[in-house]
Amino acid sequence: MQHRKYPFVFGFLAVPVALYLTFVISPFAQAFYISMTSWRGFAPPKWIGFDNYRRLADDGTFWKAVQHNGILLLVLPLVTIALALLFAFLINVGGGSRSGTMSGVWGSKFYRVVFFFPQLLAVPIVAVLFQTVYRPNSSGLINGFLMKLGLEPVGFLINPKLALWAIIAALVWQCVGFYVVLFSAGMASIPKDIYEAAALDGAGGVTLFFRVTLPLLWDTLQVAWVYLGIAAFDAFAIVNVLSVDNGGPDGTTTVLSVEIYRNAFAFSRYGYASAMGVALFFFTLTFAALTLRVTRRESIEF
Template sequence: MRHGKYPFVIGFLLAPVTLYVVFVIAPYAQAFYMAATNWRGLSPGQFVGFENFERLFQDDVFWKALQHHGVLLLALPLLTIAIALFLAFMLNVGGGAKQGVMVGVRGSKFYRVVFFLPQVLAVAILGVLFQAVYRADESGLINGLLGSLGVEPLGFLINPNIALWSIIGVLVWQAVGFYVVLFSAGMASIPKDIYEAAMLDGASRVGLFFRVTIPLLWDTLQVAWVYLGIMAFDAFAIVWTLSVDQGGPDGSTTVLGAEIYRNAFVFSKYGYASAMGVALFFLTLTFAALSLRVSRRESVEM
């Protein structure tokens, strides 16, 4: 049995490893090569070395998109995690102790379903839905409500000062439901005895949240932060479907994904678009590694 272990393992892994190399590693390698050429999609491109990357660092649009990713990296994880943590806490232990058992608020099972619903909507549907919600006249849902209060309509998607924040609002609205479920699963694994002991010691709900829930949920929070950071780098779909002129107005909502698409399929600059893709790859990888490193801490024993 021992001598036949390695051939069995190799045979078992051969097919999935081959598929991974063909469909994941090979496209990455091809993208890295294309980033060093001036290929325009038709004739074979010439090898230009780091010329595309030198041009990239002198491109104002690239830096503007990078700045927008910086805003997304701060706002999206912070807002989503804060809202989802609060809702998950209320759904699991917010109702206090009843007959010696910690319970959530009344109707918590129904609220879980309601909060998760936005997660099942496709991005294209979200784009169409929030175009109606954000419409700049009183026919829009929000501006209709503001108009009934005597407030002038706001140009959520046409005002460069608030367009990106309007898109961030949509991303948060969509993501919160998933992280409510994720944090609820994490809280369900925390022994109820810990909450009950803390309440017997006089801890308030705020104390339970900050002194019990967050320390015991730290590993889940770490994973959520990394996932949301990657989501911030992958905001192409919602920007392309919801924003004015796919990244406007005046580039105020553009992201790297949108510029990659524009350079590749509008301007046929596949080599330059690949250089942007390589930059995005390393930015995402660096963010994930730094986040895991900075947020690492000793696990709390339960």
Template sequence: MDRGGRRFVAGFLAVPLLLYAIYVIVPCAQAFLLAFTGWRGVNATPEFVGADNFRRLLADDVFWRAAGHNLLLLLLLPPVTIVIALLFALLLGGQGRGVVGGRAAVRGAGFYRVVFFFPHVLAVALVAVLFQQVFRPDRSGMLNAPLIALGFEPVGFLSDPGVALWAVLGVLVWQAVGFYVVLFSAGLASIPRDLFEAAAIDGAGGARLFAGVTLPLLRDTVQAGWVYLGVAALDVFAVVWVMTAERGGPDHSTTVMAAETYRNAFQYSRFGYACAMGVVLFLFAAGFAVLALRLSRRERIEFR
């Protein structure tokens, strides 16, 4: 690229980079600095307290319980969502369409993809309010109404500490699956049919086609989805805050790190302490992303 081309590109990138620096990098840097202060949101000059906030955080049982909930979601949300999305993408888009041993797409696949994608379009707060009604423990609850009609006791999906977090996980999977169905369907459509034909001639059946052709060529797409879902599992604030009892209850059974950060900042006015929580959450997310990318590193597969 010549000097004129570089200037042209730099001119287009200057404003977006400036806005990114002002609204993302600078606030993040401020949060890191405030994590070492006792700022309560009203004092003009934050008092420097060193690492006191982080020492206090080590003894905060509620925060580490919230971190455990995030870790559970991190372990379950990506694999469950990806497996379900891959299954639906294969059912809708097929693999090796028209190839012996392959699987053809179903009729109306485009319509089904729109239906699957629709939950992803809904605002997270709207989804949380919707599932508050679905999980109601009386006859107006969509899940409990049939149980009550059959003479069973209603399930406290949001009031039972042993069940509430699983209800949150179910909502997260329900909302996320549709996006990955569309993503994986696009990946399937990009795989050349010749590869399926060659595998089918060698005697590969549907399972072998998936394990030997489809999955390896979708690996980069699955990897990106895994990282995105992992980061999403560390930031489930809206669903927990809107849908669950006591905004993270009952008895802190569904609280997550982001909820505790918000609670300490805007309910208890412990902004310095909340920033320390935010720093820990950032390190969790960055560490997961780096680890996931390193573990899945491999030579890039190219096909035409």
């Protein structure tokens, strides 16, 4: 029977592997090839080697987009994970010990639903909602309130110094609910006896969080950081819908994915756009590899 297992395994995996090669690996390979050409979408591609990559090195718009992705990469995971950890901790063990059992704050089940609700909305819908929130007149949610207080309206999306931060705030609002649920699931898997033993030894909420929750939730945090980093490298939909002139004003909110879209579909520079896509691929791959390497630690059994 031993020799019969190989045809069975091959037959079982042949179709999934073929589909993966066709719809995942093949587009990657085509993107690498197109990035070496000056293809504009009509005539046959003309091979130009690494000229597109040399052009990237001198492209100020490209590096401005990289800078904005870097800001997203730093701020989005930090703020989202910090808020999600805080909310998840309050929902699961923030209420302290009740009847000898650790529990969340009052109404924790309701808060789970509230926090997760933005995750049910598509990113473009979130962007449209925040267009209403940031509208620079009395019909805007924030500016309407400010104007009632006698304050001047704030141009959140038209002020070059505020636009990127306004978009980051919308991204955090959209992302945080998923990670509240993710961290809540991780905390639920931690035996309550550990929390109760620490509480009996006199540990307060802060000590429980940093000495018990964080170490036992480390693997989940590592995954969350990678996912949020990938989201920070993308951010196409919300920037494209929420920003002024697709990455404005004056390019202050543009990111790599927006520049790829603009070069491909607005300027028909598919070879150059593919070179940007390849650069984005390696940025993302490098980030994921470094994050998993730097944050690697021994698993704690419980």
